[in-house]
Amino acid sequence: MLTVSVLLILFVVSLLFVQFLKLQWMRRRFPPGPTPYPFFGNLLQMNFHIHHELLKKMAKTHGNVFTLWLAFRPAVVLQGFQAVKEGLTVHAEDVAGRPTSIVFDALTHGNGVIFSNGHLWKQQRRFGLATMRKMGVGKKDQEYRLQEEAYHLVEYLQNTNGKPLDPTMPVVHTVANVICSVILGHRFSKDDENFHRLVESFDVIIAFGNSIYFYVHELFPWLTSHFLSTCKEFTSSLDFVKTLLAKELESHKEKGKREENQDFIDYYLDEIEKTKGDADATYDEENLIQTIFDLFLAGTDTTATTLRWALLYMVVYPDIQEKVQKELDAVLGCSHLICYEDRKKLPYTNAVIHEIQRYSNIVLIAPPRLSVKDTELLGFRIPKDTVILANIDSVLSDPEQWETPDQFNPDHFLDQDGNFVNREAFLPFSIGHRVCMGELLARMELFIVFSTLLQAFTFTLPEGVKEVSTKFVFGSTMKPPPYQLCAIPR
Incomplete structure (x- = not known):
């Protein structure tokens, strides 16, 4: 019996040793990085979290382009503005893929916009961008939806009569209703x-994305x-969202074709009808539901979290809040209906909003990219099907790009004369072919809602x-800790 146990132990140790040697051999093809270990790669060293502070330490040792191993899979990390910019734009087409995984496949089955690839992704993204433009995103045609939701939020806060409240749910409801209005046609x-x-x-689904359970599920999918219970809750939440969106789709179909398309679903159903019989077309109801899901996923939590940080910073920096209000009063008055075009007349307010996005930095690591063929990143040869992680935190806090990266400082976006200045290293929406599709809508929401509230x-x-406290709560998006404030009518 003892001999069998010894043999079994020797066999396992031998397997681990062979796996270790194999990893060391494979890593020669990639940029340098910390030593990976059998089965887990570098996951144990990272405590199953891809944390920005850990990446910063690794970059000091291995350089601004280095490799992590997520179990058996290599991931090349881009650290700092120059590495992220060049890595995602010099050969942009080569690194425009998305990696597949058990969780990503459960989320999307390869459909939609966020985690799709190839022809399907290009067609769905192109349609999404074109439809947003047709619907007037970025123009006055779309502003009424944002102004309406901002008005409802103001009304809610007025009813609190200046008493303490947690702004989380009213802000989340405001942003979610913007997406509902644009996509579903109703609030x-x-x-x-x-x-x-x-x-x-959606909160459950997003929280699962950068938790230890994500990686454990990837390693042991059947068991988890x-x-x-966390994985079961994730699956249950996913099923509920997909079922609700399918009901919204059926409701649109029952109403029949309208004279004019009113929302995203109308436009997509129209496209399905137009492209029937086209072998190259990827428009179908499955892709429609997934694209709607993706737009909700990307457009609700991110903008709502940024607005929560915005209100927190205003109570922490009351002098900045006062300067914003003085500018709003002087330029627009107290009853002007805020429009996106007003940002051009409000340089300080615009600078504050940009600094809120930079300083809160709610998405530390951009959604992973994938090399779709053998390519080169900043002098390193990168094989096909390599995961690429862009550390957005290292861009928005790059000391070579920002004068005071660790301080909340709206002057980062102002010149000596107080005019607004765009900064090349301002990349909260990422860069390259996978830049956020809803960037313009998010910018409009942030400006109109924030300015309306401070007015x-x-x-x-x-x-x-x-x-x-302004120390973030780590997750898929970096949220502020729970806090309360008082909304005092002006």
Whole structure:
């Protein structure tokens, strides 16, 4: 019996040693990086989290282009503005893929926009961008939807009568209803149970994305899906969202074709009809539901989280809040309906919004890219099917690009005369062929909602509260810690 145990141990050790040697041999083809270990690669060293501070330390040792091993899969990390910019734009087409994984496949089955590839991705993205333009995103035609939701948020805050509140849910509902209005053609009441569950379900799905459970599920999919409650909750939330979106689609179909398309679903159904019989067309109901899902996933949590940071920074930096309000009052007055075009007349307000995005830096690592063929990144040969991770945090806090990277400083976006200045290293929406499709809508939302709120209220800490933490809560997006404020009508 002892001999069998010894032999078994020797066999396992031999397997691990062979695996270790194999990894060392394979890593010679990639940029340098920390030593990977059998089975887990570098996941144990990272505590199953791709954390920006850890990447910063690794970059000091291995350079601004280095390799991590996620179990058996290599991932090349781009650190700092120059590495991210060159890595994602010099051979942009070569690194425009998305990696596949068990979780990504469960989310999308290769459909939609975010995690699709090849011809399907190009066609769906091109259609999405063109449709957004047709619907007036970036123009006055679309602003009424944003102004309406900003008005509902103002109305809600007025009803609090200056009492302390957590702004999380009202802000999330505002942003989610913008997406609902654009995509589904209607808004939900804040008391609607389906709407609440929709918001909560996306929160669960997003939280799962950068948790330890994501990586454990990738390694042991059968075990986790059957025995881990977190994975079951993820699957349940995913099923609910897809079912609700399918019902919205059926509702549109039952109403029949309208004289004019009103929302994204209308335009997509129209495209399905137009391209029937076209062998190259990828327009179908499955892709429609997935694209809607992707737009919700990318457009709700990110913008809502940024607005939550915006309100937190205004109570932490009341002098900056006061300067924004003085500019709004002097240029627009107290009753002007905020338009996106107003940003050109409000350089300080515009600078503050950009600094909120830079400093809060809610997406530390951009969604992973994939090399679709053998290519080169900053002098390193990168084989086909290599995962590429762009550290956006290292761009937005790059000391070579920002005068005071670790301070909240709107002057980063102003010249000596107080004029607004675009900065090349301002990349919260990433860069290259996979740049965020909803960037313009997000910019409009942030400007209109933020400016409308500061026009209507002064935000303060509750009485007796002297300070509040600004240390982010780590997740798929970096959220502020729970806090309360008072919205004092102006």
